Amino acid sequence: MFDGIQRRVVSLWFPRLASDRALRVWPLAGPFVLTRKEQNANRIYCLNPPASAQGLEVGMAYTDARAFCPDLQSRGADPEGDQRFLLALRRWATRYCPWVGLEGRDGLVLDITGSAHLFGGEAMMLEDLQRRLARAGLSVRIGLADTRGAAWALARHGQQGRNGHCSIAEAGQMLAALAPLPVAALRIEPQVALGLERLGLRYIRDLAGAARGPLTRRFGPGLLRRLDQALGQQPEQISPHTDPPHYGVRMTLPEPIGLLADVMAGTDRLLRQLCSKLKTQEMGARVLCLTLRRVDQDQQQVELRLARPLRDAGRILPLFERGLGEMDAGFGIDQLRLEATVVEPLPVEQLSHVSDGGQDRLDDLISRLGTRIGLDNILRFLPADSHIPDRSFVLAPAAYSQPAGGWARHQPRPLVLFRPEAIAGTGPRPPQRFRWRRMSLTTGRASGPERIAPEWWLEDENWRSGLRDYWRVETREGRRLWLFYTPQNPGWFVQGEFA
Missing domain, CATH: 3.30.70.270 (Reverse transcriptase/Diguanylate cyclase domain)
Structure with a gap:
């Protein structure tokens, strides 16, 4: 009761x-059935009444069912x-x-x-x-x-x-x-x-x-x-x-507006309402969609993709300015609708008096650039767990990755890496004189070798020659190069340059 x-x-x-x-x-x-692969066999998942009338059942192998019902x-x-x-x-x-x-x-x-x-x-x-x-x-x-x-x-x-x-x-x-x-x-x-x-x-x-x-x-x-x-x-x-919570707010205007300042002011009001709702749920917006309805019932949208989940109206509002500046208000806008179409968890964090906001400024810069060239086109280098120079880093979209720690290397690595370029030389020690990129260079000081073996479990055409002995060579002409020697198939190559 x-x-x-x-x-x-x-x-x-x-x-x-x-x-x-x-x-x-x-x-x-x-007769009609839906099938799904189970236990290495295609089996009946669901069926309609005519299929049941033919003697078919859920779980029956599809090949057997076709035999009963062609x-x-x-x-x-x-x-x-x-x-x-x-x-x-x-x-x-x-x-x-x-x-x-x-x-x-x-x-x-x-x-x-x-x-x-x-x-x-x-x-x-x-x-x-x-x-x-x-x-x-x-x-x-x-x-x-x-x-x-x-x-x-x-x-x-x-x-x-x-x-x-x-x-x-x-x-x-x-x-x-x-x-x-x-x-x-x-x-x-x-x-x-x-x-x-x-x-x-x-x-x-x-x-x-x-x-x-x-x-x-x-x-x-x-x-x-x-x-x-x-x-x-x-x-x-x-x-x-x-x-699930719906992260959307709307405002209908008593009189149409058309000036950028008025639209920005309306967007600011909507952003504050939306961010308050996001804060209550401890969520942050990653993609925002602002829809402007004109008096002629035409609609225009401005989509904003953020580098990090945000719920700070003061930081988000300036990012809308470029997109709104390109909108055509026509005879006026009478309704604004703002929706966070993609959200991510953004728990409350303890603020520190030593925080300088550098990461926030970087995220805002990435968001601004992303509105022009796309967030997926802004990349950052991240360390990779590999002792091979070519595989010691990966490229990842900056908006969907966090800066990682530095490269853990016992030996220094060049600032610039490129494909190995062959030079003339004999013997296991760096040549005293060699020609590289139309320049005649003389070895002043060389340190090494650092032997690097290929990762045998991976297929890589560039490492088919086997072991490599790397040397750091300082030339008298001022170039600081990274050379390696291949013992199995004797030859010298340049692969990088130090700053």
Whole structure:
């Protein structure tokens, strides 16, 4: 009971949710199945009634199904798409009551306590619900009872009544409604249901009249807890599935505006509202979309991609100036809508008195440049765990990476690296005189060698020659070069230059 009102719960089960959704997009006649690869075989994931009439079942190998039904049509399953569709159904079901939750991957649960009278009673509510779902091409089974467990059992195991695929338990009569149902209707594990059947407890009425002590010792407390929940002797909550926060704000203007200063002022107001909402959720915006509606109903958008998640209106507002300056206000703008289309977690951080804000200024600079050339085109060098010079760094977009620590090297590396360029030389020591890039150079001082072996587990054409002995050579002409010698195939090369 809840404030003197009898609690009533509706369970919606969509036994063919995946195939119904697919057939809404691609209408087909005849047997149809959705397949998914499981255990190295393509198996049936969901099927429509004509396919069931041919003797096909979920889990059957697709090759066997084609043997039974040569005219079978199929498509690949999309469980993620089915889940998104179920979430959309959940939002739609809130038209009947505010408390709607998910029930597995193919069901919904509704707490309609105090809501049925708005639709003329329980029977008319269920009739309206079933009619609308049938019009949408969805097959559904409905259970109505005082408890979540009883509604679940009636939806999946109840007998089809005169109200179509609806099974209704009268208020306060849970045991009478559940008595003829199999024990599997109590949401227990298949192994437990099989064990009860071997003991002769096939139906809920048999289980309700059995001694509780031996059942608890053999099957654990979960079995009787499910029974008590279904009968209403133990409470069970219905947790409504909440929609994710929507990070969007809108402002409709009493008079059209067209000056850049006015649009910036309106954007500032929207940004402060949006950033307040982001701060409450400890989130930061990565992509913002500002939509301007003109009086002629034309819309223009300014998209801003940020180098880091932000919720500081003062830092974000100047970044909109360039994009808004290129907008055509026409005969005036009467509505502004700002939405954070991509957000990331941005927890609160402890501020320090020694912080100089250098990183913030760099992030703002990257964002400004990104509005002109694209964030993906601004790259930074990051250290890589490799002793080979060519692989000691990686290039990563600066907006989606953090500066890493310095390169951990026991030997100095040149500031500039390039492809190996051959020079004339013999012997394992650097040549005294050599010609490089049309320059005649004389070795003044050389230090080395530093032997570097190739990474044998990686294929690299540049290291097919094997070992390399690297030398740091200072020439009398002022050049400080990085040379290496290949012992297996004798030869000298220049690969870098020190500052």
